[in-house]
Amino acid sequence: MSVFRFLPILFISFIAHASAATFHVVIVTASGAESGTRGQSFAGIQTRVERPVRRGVELALFESTTSFEAYGVAAELKIIDLNDQQPIEAQLAQIPTDALVILDLPKSEFTQVAKTLNALERITINVRHPDTDLRDQMCLPSLYHTIPSERMYFDALGQFLIFRGWRKVLVVHGPSKRDKERTEILKKSLKKFGAEISDTRQYTLSHHPDDRDKNKPEFLTGGASYDVVAVIDSDKDFGRYIQYSTRRARPVVGDVGLTPVGWHRTLERYGAPQLNERYQKFDRSNPLTSYEAMSDAEFAAWSAIKLITNSLSVAEMNGAVLRPRQILKHPDTQVDLYKGTRGSIREWNHQLRQPILLATGEAVIAVAPMPKFLHPKHYVDTLGLDKPESPCQLN
Amino acid sequence: MIQRQNKNDGIAQTLACVFITLMSLGASINLAAFEAIITNERSGDVIHISDDGSTNHVTKLCNRPRGMTKGIDNFQVLIACSDDNKVITYNTKTRAIEAEITKVTGAMNLAFHKPTGQLLVTNEGSSRASVYELESGRLIAELPTGLEPDGIAITGDGKLIFVASENAGLVHVFDGATYQPLDVIRTNLRPRRIALSNNELWVSSEMGSRVEIFDAKTRIKKGKVIFAPKGFRPEQMTPVDILFNPKSNEAYVALGSANHVAIVDTKTLEITKYILVGRRAWGLGLSPDAQTLIVLNGLSDDFTMIDLNTKRPILTKRAGLIPHSIEVFK
Incomplete structure (x- = not known):
């Protein structure tokens, strides 16, 4: 990308701004607290992408270069990797007042840091956790969520099933607490759009013959009438063995098969191929293959930065710093998400509204909201908790 | 019109058939064929x-033909073949490709300034637009833009060139003679196409759901359509x-x-x-x-x-x- 070589020289001549306003971006990580097997299932088999979101942030800042020039903004990126030697408060003290703080942390560290920074009135962004409790119960005024909520993902799936006429759903879930919680959310989504749950069954990893009703997909999916099997398998432990092994010849959706995602490497429309190509190539020292794309967390981190840099026209820049809080509160703040519909913030729970892709490993099959699922106010607000339903009412 | 008179007069169905025949004849006679x-x-x-x-x-042409504009002769079109990185001249009468300019990286949209014979191309993945002498295929200038340049336009007098960069939310303005950057217009989200009329610059903002109107000379925003x-x-x-x-x-x-x-x-x-x-x-x-x-x-x-x-x-x-x-x- 030759853009960097030309731009600084060319633009200086007609930029009127005497001094640029600084856009402070901070990524908070805790590499020591991350599980040593990120994205791996049993026997070290990689089943999901869990990597730091930094590349998504850097891509967004790279993309914003010309906007920064045009609006007189200079970005500064800082990484804080938390350790367990010093008190967290002390480590977070170096965050500038008007920073946009991207939290790339496991759930427990996330909760602690989000609360601490909320008390300090720093703007934080959740880019990793779809968990509904962070939105509905924790509901912090300084916390924003650019990763879709679990409800948004499952609402997209629910709409797709109804759209296809697959109304009878067999739900199969794993034994973990997280699997059970997510199953309850899935059920709410299925009910919301009028699907019927044929049965709910729990998988077990035990190979004992007595457990064969629970560990053999043929038995687990037998003795019920259904159009589709929905699998909840948060750690991708067993779900990948359900496809092609069901008693009836039925499609599999959920955490395997057709999956609701925030971003995908094969989206063909809305400029997405260019964004994917840029993600692979923009960092010349570390290019990625054309099979690699942003994970949902990386895309969420990218979205958070772009939400600010796409909305510089609403920024009140009367000081030396850009104030993300002011921009995020502005009703005209919006972001081009390369998914066909712009994104914006739901003021009641600070969730980024966005379309959800329904994809297999090879293709994007549909982009939700599905046709005929209409909302009186906002096109994508049939996905996730709407204002009247939300326990979180920040505005 | 004939049909409406027919209905008002309440003439019998047989006559209506005659009128419909007349109408279809009229359509082919009255409207200019194109x-x-x-x-x-x-x-x-x-x-x-x-x-x-x-x-x-x-006519099977090339990989990913996108932007198109009329060429030197009235029956010619210039077509950007994006995945082949070239711009071709297609004769609409003989239905044959008459010329091509190669190595036009990510050719996206085109504008042709007939009086000077300049072809302007946006290079989608390269954050620039290129200016060619169409006749010889010679590259005259490269204009640095924001990411994902799409719409491109040149004023009738050839003095100003405008390029919309989708990702950047900007329209870059260049001098049509020296190719020096003159100005940057801030637009709403994802500016796509530029249309010029009566010294007005209309820019469509795909994700901003609007068209913004600027004065082409002063670049001052004159209005918007939502x-x-x-x-x-x-x-x-x-x-x-x-x-x-x-x-x-x-x-x-x-x-x-x-x-x-x-x-x-x-x-x-x-x-x-x-x-x-x-x-x-x-x-x-x-x-x-x-x-x-x-x-x-x-x-x-x-x-x-x-x-x-x-x-x-x-x-x-x-x-x-x-x-x-x-x-x-x-």
Whole structure:
């Protein structure tokens, strides 16, 4: 990308701004607290992408270069990797007042840091956790969520099933607490759009013959009438063995098969191929293959930065710093998400509204909201908790 | 008109048949005949259509033909073959490729300035636009833009060049003679196409759901048009192509995912009509007599012809796969 070589020289001549306003971006990580097997299932088999979101942030800042020039903004990126030697408060003290703080942390560290920074009135962004409790119960005024909520993902799936006429759903879930919680959310989504749950069954990893009703997909999916099997398998432990092994010849959706995602490497429309190509190539020292794309967390981190840099026209820049809080509160703040519909913030729970892709490993099959699922106010607000339903009412 | 008189007079059905025959005769006699060429991104071809919507010919061209504009001769078109990194000259009469400029990285959209013979191309993945001498194919200048340059336009006098960068939300302005950057216009989200008329610069903002209007010389914002057809939410308006009617005060804007085309009064900036067309309406063409508007529907692989007297769609017919751009000929 030759853009960097030309731009600084060319633009200086007609930029009127005497001094640029600084856009402070901070990524908070805790590499020591991350599980040593990120994205791996049993026997070290990689089943999901869990990597730091930094590349998504850097891509967004790279993309914003010309906007920064045009609006007189200079970005500064800082990484804080938390350790367990010093008190967290002390480590977070170096965050500038008007920073946009991207939290790339496991759930427990996330909760602690989000609360601490909320008390300090720093703007934080959740880019990793779809968990509904962070939105509905924790509901912090300084916390924003650019990763879709679990409800948004499952609402997209629910709409797709109804759209296809697959109304009878067999739900199969794993034994973990997280699997059970997510199953309850899935059920709410299925009910919301009028699907019927044929049965709910729990998988077990035990190979004992007595457990064969629970560990053999043929038995687990037998003795019920259904159009589709929905699998909840948060750690991708067993779900990948359900496809092609069901008693009836039925499609599999959920955490395997057709999956609701925030971003995908094969989206063909809305400029997405260019964004994917840029993600692979923009960092010349570390290019990625054309099979690699942003994970949902990386895309969420990218979205958070772009939400600010796409909305510089609403920024009140009367000081030396850009104030993300002011921009995020502005009703005209919006972001081009390369998914066909712009994104914006739901003021009641600070969730980024966005379309959800329904994809297999090879293709994007549909982009939700599905046709005929209409909302009186906002096109994508049939996905996730709407204002009247939300326990979180920040505005 | 004949049909309406017929109904009012209450003449018998047999006569109606005669009138309908007359009407169809009248259509072919009164309306100026035209032919149009449509580039199809996904099927890699152009189709030749006639004024009744029928496809007369399909020419397999290249990989991902997108932007198109008229060439040196009236029967020539220039076509950007994006995945082949070239711009070709296509003769619409002989249906043959007559020339090509190669190594045009990510050729996206085109503008041709006939008096000086300059071809302007946006290079989608390279954050720049390129200027070529069409006759020789010589590269004259490279203009640095923001990411994802798309729409490009040059003023009639050749003095100003405008390039919209989708990702950057900016329109870069260059001197048409020295190619030096003159200015940057801040636009709303995802600026796509630029149309010039009477010293006004109209820019469609695909994700901002609006068209913004600037003074081409001072670059001061003069107005905006925000779309809202019935039954759609604001964020579903994703305008792309803008086309001015040279014979009236009308501008047409294809509204993308809103599946409508809007008619805008260029004097008052009021939206006078929304017309339902196919899915993701984006490319626009106008018949030489300015009586028929042709809308390309990018997601339903078809095109809709609209009678501009009645402001109603006449027909929708199959195009190639992902129709992108259209040029209309007498």
